[in-house]
Amino acid sequence: MRKVKTKYDLNVLLRIVNVFVCGVCIYLYNICEDNTLVNIITLILVCIFAVENIGMLVYEKRKRNPFVIILVIVMTVFYMLRIATILHMPASVSIFGFSFIPSVIALNDTMIFILLSNAAMFAGFYFSEKYCEIQKKKIGEADGFPQIKNAVIIIALAVLICFCDVLSFSPLGRLNGFIQTFLNRNTIMLFTFTMLSYHYDGISPRNRILFAAAIIAMVILTTLSGSRSGILTVSVAMLMGILAVKKRIVFNKKIVFAGLLIVPLSIVLFTAATLKQNLGIKDKLSTQYLFEDSGSNSFNFELVNRYLPQLYYRLGFLDYSTELIANRQKFAQIINGQYYAESIVDNVLTPGFDVFGTQRTSNSMRFIRNEEPIPGREQIEKFYHTDQMGIYGDYYVFFNGYPALIVFLFSGFLFQFVFNTLKSENALKTCIYRAVLINIFYIWLNSFGMDWFIFDLIVAIITTFLFARYYVSNRRRKIVFRIEPRKKPIGTHSVAQEI
Numbered sequence: 142m143r144k145v146k147t148k149y150d151l152n153v154l155l156r157i158v159n160v161f162v163c164g165v166c167i168y169l170y171n172i173c174e175d176n177t178l179v180n181i182i183t184l185i186l187v188c189i190f191a192v193e194n195i196g197m198l199v200y201e202k203r204k205r206n207p208f209v210i211i212l213v214i215v216m217t218v219f220y221m222l223r224i225a226t227i228l229h230m231p232a233s234v235s236i237f238g239f240s241f242i243p244s245v246i247a248l249n250d251t252m253i254f255i256l257l258s259n260a261a262m263f264a265g266f267y268f269s270e271k272y273c274e275i276q277k278k279k280i281g282e283a284d285g286f287p288q289i290k291n292a293v294i295i296i297a298l299a300v301l302i303c304f305c306d307v308l309s310f311s312p313l314g315r316l317n318g319f320i321q322t323f324l325n326r327n328t329i330m331l332f333t334f335t336m337l338s339y340h341y342d343g344i345s346p347r348n349r350i351l352f353a354a355a356i357i358a359m360v361i362l363t364t365l366s367g368s369r370s371g372i373l374t375v376s377v378a379m380l381m382g383i384l385a386v387k388k389r390i391v392f393n394k395k396i397v398f399a400g401l402l403i404v405p406l407s408i409v410l411f412t413a414a415t416l417k418q419n420l421g422i423k424d425k426l427s428t429q430y431l432f433e434d435s436g437s438n439s440f441n442f443e444l445v446n447r448y449l450p451q452l453y454y455r456l457g458f459l460d461y462s463t464e465l466i467a468n469r470q471k472f473a474q475i476i477n478g479q480y481y482a483e484s485i486v487d488n489v490l491t492p493g494f495d496v497f498g499t500q501r502t503s504n505s506m507r508f509i510r511n512e513e514p515i516p517g518r519e520q521i522e523k524f525y526h527t528d529q530m531g532i533y534g535d536y537y538v539f540f541n542g543y544p545a546l547i548v549f550l551f552s553g554f555l556f557q558f559v560f561n562t563l564k565s566e567n568a569l570k571t572c573i574y575r576a577v578l579i580n581i582f583y584i585w586l587n588s589f590g591m592d593w594f595i596f597d598l599i600v601a602i603i604t605t606f607l608f609a610r611y612y613v614s615n616r617r618r619k620i621v622f623r624i625e626p627r628k629k630p631i632g633t634h635s636v637a638q639e640i
Contacts, residue, residue: 147393147394148391148392148393149391149392149393149394150202150389150390150391151210151389151390151391151392152198152201152202152210152389154392155194155198155210155213155214155217156194156195156198158217159190159191159194159195159213159217159221160191160195162187162191162217162221162222162225163187163188163191163221165225166184166187166221166224166225166228167184169225169228169229170184170228173228173229176228177231177245178227178231178234178242178244178245178248179224179227179228179245179248180245180249182245182249183224183245183248183249183252184224186249186252186253186256187221187224187252189256190216190220190221190252190256191221193256193259193260194213194216194217194221197209197212197213197259197263198213200263200267201213204270205388205389206266206270206388206557207381207384207385207388207560207575207579208266208553208556208557208560208579208582209263209266210380210384210390211380211381211384211579211582211583211586212259212262212263212586214380215458215583215586215587216255216259218456219456219457219458219459219587220252220255220458220459222456223453223456223457223458223459223460224459226453226456226457227242227453227457229453230449230450230453232450233449233450233451233453233454233457234454234457234460236450236451236454239510241457241460241461241463241464242460242463242464242467243463243464243467243468244467247463247466247467248459248463250466250467251459251462251463251466251467251533251534252459254466254533254537254543255459255462255533257543257546258533258536258545258546258549259549261546261547261549261550261553262549262550262552262553263553264550264553265549265550265551265552265553265554265555265556265557266553266554266556266557268554269553269554269555269556269557269558269561270557270561272554272558273557273558273561273562280563280564280565280568280571280572281564281565281566281567281568281569281570281571282566282567282568283568284339284340284567284568284569284570284613284614285614286614287336287339287340287343287344287614288336288611288612288613288614289344289348291611291612292332292333292336292352292611292612293351293352293355295329295332295333295608295611296329296330296333296352296355296359297355298324299324299325299326299329300326300355300358300359300362324604324608325600325601325604326359327374327378327580328577328580328600328601328604328605328608329604329608330356330359330374330375330378331378331381331382331573331576331577331580332573332576332608332609332612333352333356333382333612334378334379334381334382334383334576335381335382335385335386335569335572335573335576335612336382336569336573336612337349337352337382338382338383338385338386338387338572339386339568339569339572340569356375359375360372360375377580377583378580381576381579381580381583382576384576384579385572385573385575385576385579386572386576458529458531458587461528461529461530461531461534462530462531462533462534462537463534464510464534465530465531465533465534465535465537465538466533466534466537466538469537469538469541469542471509471510471512472506472509472538473538474509474515475502475505475506475509475515476502476535476538476539476590477539478539480499480502481502481539481590481591481592483496483497483499484499484500484501484502484590484592485591485592485595486499487499487500488500488501488592488593488596489592489595489596489599495518498517498518500515500516500517500518500521501527501589501590501592501593502530502589502590502591502592502593503527503528503529503530503589503590503593504516504521504525504526504527505521506528506530507524507526507528508520527589528589529587529588529589530588530589530590531586531587531588532585532586532587532588535588535590535591536548536549539591552585556578556582559578560575560578560579563575563578567613567614569612569613569614570609570610570612570613573605573609573612573613574605574609577601577605580601581597581598581601584597
């Protein structure tokens with residue numbers, strides 16, 4: 142008798158993870174002595190987060206919704222889990238000598254606002270789904286031919302362009318940076334995973350291995366070039382590609398086990414990239430820095446433990462939202478309609494020159510935090526630094542507090558409406574458009590400011606316009622002529638000849 146393979150729905154796994162995170166937070170709270178930034182109310186709010194997430198997942202199981210999955214993943218990994226990491230390593234809150242979280246009261250207030258914002262967003266998804274139920278349309282004709290050759294060429298081109306600096310190979314000179322913008326490797330990966338998910342059964346094992354090798358190479362190159370988000374970027378792109386095609390994700394035991402192995406691997410890669418940044422190695426791609434202090438056993442588990450607070454900080458999106466919500470009036474001088482409009486003109490609509498001399502909000506955050514004047518371009522170039530803001534803190538400051546909940550409701554409705562009404566003549570192209578929209582939603586959630594989001598939105602649209610067509614097959618079998626005898630003999634059939 143043939144064994145039936147057990148499948149695990151991502152929806153169910155996320156529910157289990159939410160319960161597990163709650164348990165970890167409660168356990169750490171009871172054994173940790175330094176709880177100055179976490180109190181019993183914080184734990185209650187973590188449990189409410191889990192209840193809200195699980196409630197959205199129960200709905201998602203009946204009405205498949207990629208936005209709900211992305212929202213719950215972000216909330217679980219980058220917000221709920223942050224409470225556990227603060228309890229485990231309180232020093233991760235102030236690794237730069239200051240704390241993004243001024244007090245436990247500020248943290249709790251932020252969590253309450255985020256809970257309400259997510260409820261408003263979910264209401265937007267729900268009402269939009271109801272509105273679109275009577276308007277659902279076919280997403281296009283099936284795509285019959287996976288464009289393997291085109292996908293490989295585009296990935297190879299993206300790798301060559303995006304990593305030519307660290308490979309000491311830059312034949313395009315100053316044009317390289319401009320080309321990188323519109324040959325965005327993250328969007329190209331998104332196209333690739335969408336195509337692979339759509340045509341998976343029609344792709345040979347050899348070609349699957351080829352794509353796997355290309356993606357692994359991209360992760361390694363990203364890490365060795367100093368970026369600390371290689372695995373995360375690839376995992377998110379894969380997730381979005383599958384959600385755009387299938388609207389649900391299921392795993393077998395092997396994939397779940399592989400996922401568990403990726404967690405420690407990602408920690409090691411994060412440590413390696415951080416070590417390279419700290420050593421100031423920027424001019425070339427090299428692994429030598431991992432072993433240059435091998436006599437003192439520098440790259441070992443002690444080193445990983447040393448950089449663990451930085452990893453916790455990087456995953457702690459809750460910190461950024463708390464800082465903005467707790468200091469709304471301070472940051473309002475760069476998070477307002479006039480500043481954003483000027484920044485969009487200077488940094489998005491007029492590349493290469495300034496009209497107002499206004500820098501991106503994300504680049505100016507550190508100056509406002511230190512109560513310094515709003516910086517000019519020379520200061521930004523000399524002390525370049527970006528701060529993630531998160532959509533919750535950004536909107537809280539911009540819309541003057543809780544009125545932002547109305548905007549979250551409308552935003553949820555709009556994302557869902559566009560997703561449900563997107564269509565093209567080709568089903569795969571529709572899936573690619575939807576994958577891009579899901580990615581835009583993810584970028585929006587993890588905001589670096591509305592000005593930067595507008596830039597990312599334009600880049601995503603242009604990249605899609607330029608390259609999505611090459612992943613789609615336009616070849617169709619056409620009947621050139623058909624021979625039909627006037628009298629059909631008994632026992633014979635009409636014959637259609639295709640040329």
